[in-house]
Amino acid sequence: MPQMNMVQALNDALRVEMRRNRDVVVLGEDVGKLGGVFRVTQGLQDEFGESRCFDTPLAEGGILGVAIGMALYGLRPVPEIQFSDFIFPAYDQIVSELAKYRYRSGGEYTCPLVVRTPVGGGIRGGHYHSQSPESQFIHVAGLKVVCPSNPYDAKGLLLSSIRDDDPVLFFEPKRVYRAARADVPEGDYTIPLGEAKVVREGQHVTVVAWGAMLYEALAAAEQAATQGIECDVIDLRTLWPLDIDCIVASVERTGRIVVVHEAPKSCGFGSEIVALVNEKAFLHLEAPPVRVTGWDTPFPYTLENEYLPLAHRILPALVETARY
Amino acid sequence: MDFQTPETTLANVPTVLRADGSADPATDPGLDAQLLRELMRAMVRTRIVDERLVLLQRQGRIGFHIGSLGEEATILGSIAALRPQDWIFPCYREFSALLWRGLPLGTYLDNMFGNEDDPVRGRQMPDHWTARALRIGSVSSPIGTQITQAVGFAMAARHKAEDVVTMAFFGDGATSSNDFHTGLNFAGVYRAPTVFLCRNNGWAISVPTAKQTASTSFADKGVAYGVRGVQCDGNDVLAVWRTVRDAVSRAAAGEGPQLVECITYRLSGHSTSDDPKVYRADDEVTAWRRADPIARLRRHLELKGLWTEDEEKAWAASCEAELKAAIEGAEKKAPPALSSMFDDVFAERPWHLEEQCAALLAGPRAPRGH
Ligand SMILES: Cc1ncc(C[n+]2csc(CCOP(=O)(O)OP(=O)(O)O)c2C)c(N)n1
Ligand SMILES: [Mg+2]
Numbered sequence: 001m002p003q004m005n006m007v008q009a010l011n012d013a014l015r016v017e018m019r020r021n022r023d024v025v026v027l028g029e030d031v032g033k034l035g036g037v038f039r040v041t042q043g044l045q046d047e048f049g050e051s052r053c054f055d056t057p058l059a060e061g062g063i064l065g066v067a068i069g070m071a072l073y074g075l076r077p078v079p080e081i082q083f084s085d086f087i088f089p090a091y092d093q094i095v096s097e098l099a100k101y102r103y104r105s106g107g108e109y110t111c112p113l114v115v116r117t118p119v120g121g122g123i124r125g126g127h128y129h130s131q132s133p134e135s136q137f138i139h140v141a142g143l144k145v146v147c148p149s150n151p152y153d154a155k156g157l158l159l160s161s162i163r164d165d166d167p168v169l170f171f172e173p174k175r176v177y178r179a180a181r182a183d184v185p186e187g188d189y190t191i192p193l194g195e196a197k198v199v200r201e202g203q204h205v206t207v208v209a210w211g212a213m214l215y216e217a218l219a220a221a222e223q224a225a226t227q228g229i230e231c232d233v234i235d236l237r238t239l240w241p242l243d244i245d246c247i248v249a250s251v252e253r254t255g256r257i258v259v260v261h262e263a264p265k266s267c268g269f270g271s272e273i274v275a276l277v278n279e280k281a282f283l284h285l286e287a288p289p290v291r292v293t294g295w296d297t298p299f300p301y302t303l304e305n306e307y308l309p310l311a312h313r314i315l316p317a318l319v320e321t322a323r324y
Numbered sequence: 325m326d327f328q329t330p331e332t333t334l335a336n337v338p339t340v341l342r343a344d345g346s347a348d349p350a351t352d353p354g355l356d357a358q359l360l361r362e363l364m365r366a367m368v369r370t371r372i373v374d375e376r377l378v379l380l381q382r383q384g385r386i387g388f389h390i391g392s393l394g395e396e397a398t399i400l401g402s403i404a405a406l407r408p409q410d411w412i413f414p415c416y417r418e419f420s421a422l423l424w425r426g427l428p429l430g431t432y433l434d435n436m437f438g439n440e441d442d443p444v445r446g447r448q449m450p451d452h453w454t455a456r457a458l459r460i461g462s463v464s465s466p467i468g469t470q471i472t473q474a475v476g477f478a479m480a481a482r483h484k485a486e487d488v489v490t491m492a493f494f495g496d497g498a499t500s501s502n503d504f505h506t507g508l509n510f511a512g513v514y515r516a517p518t519v520f521l522c523r524n525n526g527w528a529i530s531v532p533t534a535k536q537t538a539s540t541s542f543a544d545k546g547v548a549y550g551v552r553g554v555q556c557d558g559n560d561v562l563a564v565w566r567t568v569r570d571a572v573s574r575a576a577a578g579e580g581p582q583l584v585e586c587i588t589y590r591l592s593g594h595s596t597s598d599d600p601k602v603y604r605a606d607d608e609v610t611a612w613r614r615a616d617p618i619a620r621l622r623r624h625l626e627l628k629g630l631w632t633e634d635e636e637k638a639w640a641a642s643c644e645a646e647l648k649a650a651i652e653g654a655e656k657k658a659p660p661a662l663s664s665m666f667d668d669v670f671a672e673r674p675w676h677l678e679e680q681c682a683a684l685l686a687g688p689r690a691p692r693g694h
Contacts, residue, residue, distance in 0.1 A: 032530070055531045058501060127447065127449075266676065295666070305691075306684065
């Protein structure tokens with residue numbers, strides 16, 4: 001089986017779907033000849049031509065508005081936003097239009113498109129090349145939100161996302177893009193949206209993470225194990241709709257939960273997960289749910305490793321929660 | 325718009341400096357010898373700094389640089405043509421503006437290293453500086469956002485009956501942003517004293533200007549908004565100075581906003597993160613080296629007897645020495661204090677930031693600090 005990093009796996013997914021379905025088109029800044037600043041769309045213009053993989057003017061609102069129009073006509077556009085930090089000029093199209101088309105037209109119109117965008121810190125990108133805005137999209141009714149942690153999932157989830165009949169925000173953790181290679185099957189396979197995965201089993205603490213922070217959660221869980229604390233580590237994969245059953249089933253066994261994310265703490269997705277656990281598993285809880293997150297500040301440059309919820313900050317939370 | 329060679333691209337664009345180094349007497353702005361030499365020195369210094377910063381990034385000593393190689397005349401000619409009371413709303417390539425207005429080189433280097441003395445306190449990437457005392461705005465990455473702000477700033481100055489012109493710098497790519505169109509529209513409606521300075525360097529990362537717009541020029545875009553638009557040869561510092569000084573005078577005299585398109589060329593990659601060989605023909609770059617703005621001014625000054633090879637060597641050596649000291653100084657400074665991360669979110673820290681700051685300070689340190 002071929003070994004791929006996440007960039008290659010995503011590229012492969014786009015190729016597979018563009019070969020299968022002529023209605024899939026890729027558009028965005030620098031996606032053509034350059035193949036995207038992270039090279040996820042490399043070679044697509046050569047293989048599929050400029051009409052199916054094209055550079056756009058520098059206007060995210062335009063990219064989304066045009067992609068929505070194409071989706072309304074029946075295409076399956078996969079617009080790229082170069083960094084999720086630059087998605088905000090398109091926020092109006094996403095929030096007011098993309099998310100609401102199906103609902104506001106009584107189901108008459110749908111927008112099956114996937115917005116691909118790199119997310120998160122860890123590449124020394126400072127304020128504007130590091131943010132994690134996922135909760136700002138989850139909070140908007142009508143958008144699915146995905147964030148893979150590894151090459152295999154990335155390909156299978158992207159294929160499912162493109163085939164999904166609802167709009168999907170597909171966040172790609174850029175710290176993981178080239179971090180490691182893994183077995184990725186050739187050709188077509190999918191990973192269903194809405195299914196989390198338990199990637200490490202343990203009976204003492206449930207740890208929920210996604211994207212790049214999954215690896216920090218796993219590293220902390222590894223260290224906790226040396227102190228006799230065994231963690232159930234869940235990789236969400238799809239953030240919304242949330243696989244709440246997977247989380248609740250785990251918390252019913254452990255009685256304890258720690259959620260890890262890069263985004264700031266307040267109103268981050270961790271807040272929603274903790275609230276749901278309180279609603280659905282309150283009587284099983286043995287300790288207060290804990291969030292280990294970025295601070296409530298803009299994302300810093302020099303001090304980024306002190307900002308990110310890396311393993312050194314997750315471990316004490318696991319120990320405290322287990323011993324509560 | 326085709327950037328294959330400077331000769332074809334600039335064929336119908338107002339120029340002052342001619343191929344032989346002389347200035348067209350009909351358009352020569354007649355700058356005095358001192359200003360001409362200051363411009364030359366600034367351009368040479370800018371290039372030395374740019375080239376060294378790329379090396380520092382390659383050596384892993386700084387994280388990033390986004391430079392102005394080839395665009396020195398556009399940037400410095402514009403800034404030199406502003407009056408001292410005028411404000412600059414920069415893009416990200418205009419570090420030479422900071423230096424022109426007197427920022428110590430060491431302070432710029434502090435920003436490149438994101439250290440404790442960095443004016444932005446290590447919070448933003450390199451080349452994202454701030455210099456209010458020099459009447460220069462704070463750089464942000466999102467493209468175009470400064471354009472509308474420059475308009476509002478100019479409107480506010482007029483509201484206070486103060487004689488201020490604002491200049492917004494932006495690239496050809498930025499002309500596709502919402503803020504470009506909204507900025508021109510608002511400025512047109514309110515007759516704001518703003519100069520919109522488009523550095524048309526041929527490329528927005530890998531996207532050529534021809535794919536950015538179907539207009540024949542960016543200056544044309546002013547027409548739709550009732551904004552006077554003009555082009556000039558952006559590699560000819562005299563043409564830039566003349567065009568911008570005229571625009572500033574008009575804006576200050578109440579003639580309304582001005583759009584100036586300087587046609588120049590990005591000789592380097594987009595930034596140190598970019599590899600332009602993937603999308604750009606070497607021939608094009610080679611051709612544009614013929615129009616190097618520094619070489620063009622050098623020829624002119626030599627012709628006028630205002631500049632010699634020896635003088636340039638001596639000046640370059642002193643720039644190198646200054647730069648070396650500035651780098652060494654900035655590199656050995658400490659990172660910003662941990663607690664500074666929680667400053668400036670608000671004027672005062674609310675309870676939640678006090679709590680988070682205390683938690684950070686009491687907790688373990690990250691293994692891979694800088
Ligand atoms: C809103 C937004 N979208 C995308 C980017 C990524 N980006 C950074 S610079 C750039 C190209 C800018 O080109 P141009 O305006 O011509 O300026 P130049 O870099 O050539 O000076 C892009 C797409 C960004 N910074 N902001
Ligand atoms: Mg440009």
